[in-house]
Amino acid sequence: MSEIRDVVIVGSGPAGYTAAIYASRAQLNPIIYEGSVTAGGALMNTTEVENFPGFIDGVMGPDLMDSMRKQAKRFGTELITDDIVKMDLSGEIKTLVDGSGNTVKARSIILAMGSAYREIGLVNEKRLSGHGVSWCATCDGFFFRDQEIAVVGGGDSAVEEAMFLTKFASKVVLIHRRDSLRASKIMADRAAANPKIEFMWNNEVIDVLGEAKVTGLKLRNTIDGSQSERSFAALFVAIGHIPRSELIATQITLNSEGYVEVEGRSTRTNISGVFACGDLVDHTYRQAITAAGSGCQAALDAEKFLAHH
Numbered sequence: 219m220s221e222i223r224d225v226v227i228v229g230s231g232p233a234g235y236t237a238a239i240y241a242s243r244a245q246l247n248p249i250i251y252e253g254s255v256t257a258g259g260a261l262m263n264t265t266e267v268e269n270f271p272g273f274i275d276g277v278m279g280p281d282l283m284d285s286m287r288k289q290a291k292r293f294g295t296e297l298i299t300d301d302i303v304k305m306d307l308s309g310e311i312k313t314l315v316d317g318s319g320n321t322v323k324a325r326s327i328i329l330a331m332g333s334a335y336r337e338i339g340l341v342n343e344k345r346l347s348g349h350g351v352s353w354c355a356t357c358d359g360f361f362f363r364d365q366e367i368a369v370v371g372g373g374d375s376a377v378e379e380a381m382f383l384t385k386f387a388s389k390v391v392l393i394h395r396r397d398s399l400r401a402s403k404i405m406a407d408r409a410a411a412n413p414k415i416e417f418m419w420n421n422e423v424i425d426v427l428g429e430a431k432v433t434g435l436k437l438r439n440t441i442d443g444s445q446s447e448r449s450f451a452a453l454f455v456a457i458g459h460i461p462r463s464e465l466i467a468t469q470i471t472l473n474s475e476g477y478v479e480v481e482g483r484s485t486r487t488n489i490s491g492v493f494a495c496g497d498l499v500d501h502t503y504r505q506a507i508t509a510a511g512s513g514c515q516a517a518l519d520a521e522k523f524l525a526h527h
């Protein structure tokens with residue numbers, strides 16, 4: 219593409235799509251790179267979202283993203299289901315290269331790449347990924363019907379995964395390194411009331427056992443250091459996320475945890491014409507609604523920037 223676009227959005231969670239809705243309604247003719255396998259972002263791997271305002275009875279995560287996508291398209295956003303693999307954010311005109319080798323140039327860029335699943339960091343966790351180790355209950359839970367499954371983590375994601383897995387599993391053991399959940403009270407109460415969920419407090423996973431597939435876990439008690447082994451058919455890892463900032467790490471100012479730093483309450487990064495929103499920036503709230511809100515801010519910031527340049 220030889221033309222220079224006003225706005226290119228990279229990433230397509232609630233932040234990216236909301237930025238696209240606002241930018242297209244502002245006649246900025248945006249392109250959004252949705253990602254080749256990650257289109258729609260983290261909500262594509264969730265089930266019911268109960269707290270997105272406007273949906274009295276809740277809405278399925280993938281349906282919500284599909285609606286946002288269609289809304290962005292309705293106002294003229296150009297949707298490209300590919301990744302951006304290279305960015306040069308220096309100078310007035312930014313250059314991006316996608317996974318098919320196409321180049322796109324733009325006056326402003328909105329970064330909305332979101333976050334990726336955090337890994338425990340065990341060698342056998344990686345080796346057995348797809349063979350009993352998973353980060354997505356809605357994708358893989360079905361394979362472990364009537365078996366015992368472990369979920370590691372103590373936040374809303376872990377509780378949500380555990381609840382979902384009780385549909386299939388004979389038992390779900392939620393392994394957490396402390397003695398209380400970080401999850402919201404409503405979610406924690408629901409998990410506590412579910413007879414299929416057992417809590418294993420003060421334990422961390424130190425190895426995943428099994429040759430061709432997961433057969434169990436090696437655990438360490440975080441209070442007394444004692445080690446134990448227990449049989450499981452699968453391990454679902456739900457210990458949070460890390461920002462997807464690796465592509466821009468050498469160009470943009472990041473904080474010590476890898477989140478993009480923005481100026482005050484704006485979405486302005488340290489590079490003129492480059493804005494960031496959603497989970498890429500937010501290490502505190504990380505909700506669909508806050509991500510959508512910051513996507514709106516990014517589009518408004520980009521619009522203002524373009525008007526002044």
Ligand code: NAP
Pocket residue numbers: 267268269337338370371372373374375376378395396399400402422456457458459502503504505
């Ligand atoms: P989170 O709130 O950051 O929780 C991560 C959990 O994993 C924590 O309990 C943490 O333990 C544990 N953990 C982190 N690193 C670990 C490691 N290396 N080994 C073992 N445990 C580890 O992440 P999240 O649950 O993914 O939630 C992220 C955000 O999304 C939150 O704001 C949450 O409210 C939101 N969310 C909302 C919903 C919903 O409303 N339906 C659903 C999912 C997520 P510590 O507690 O000891 O730190």
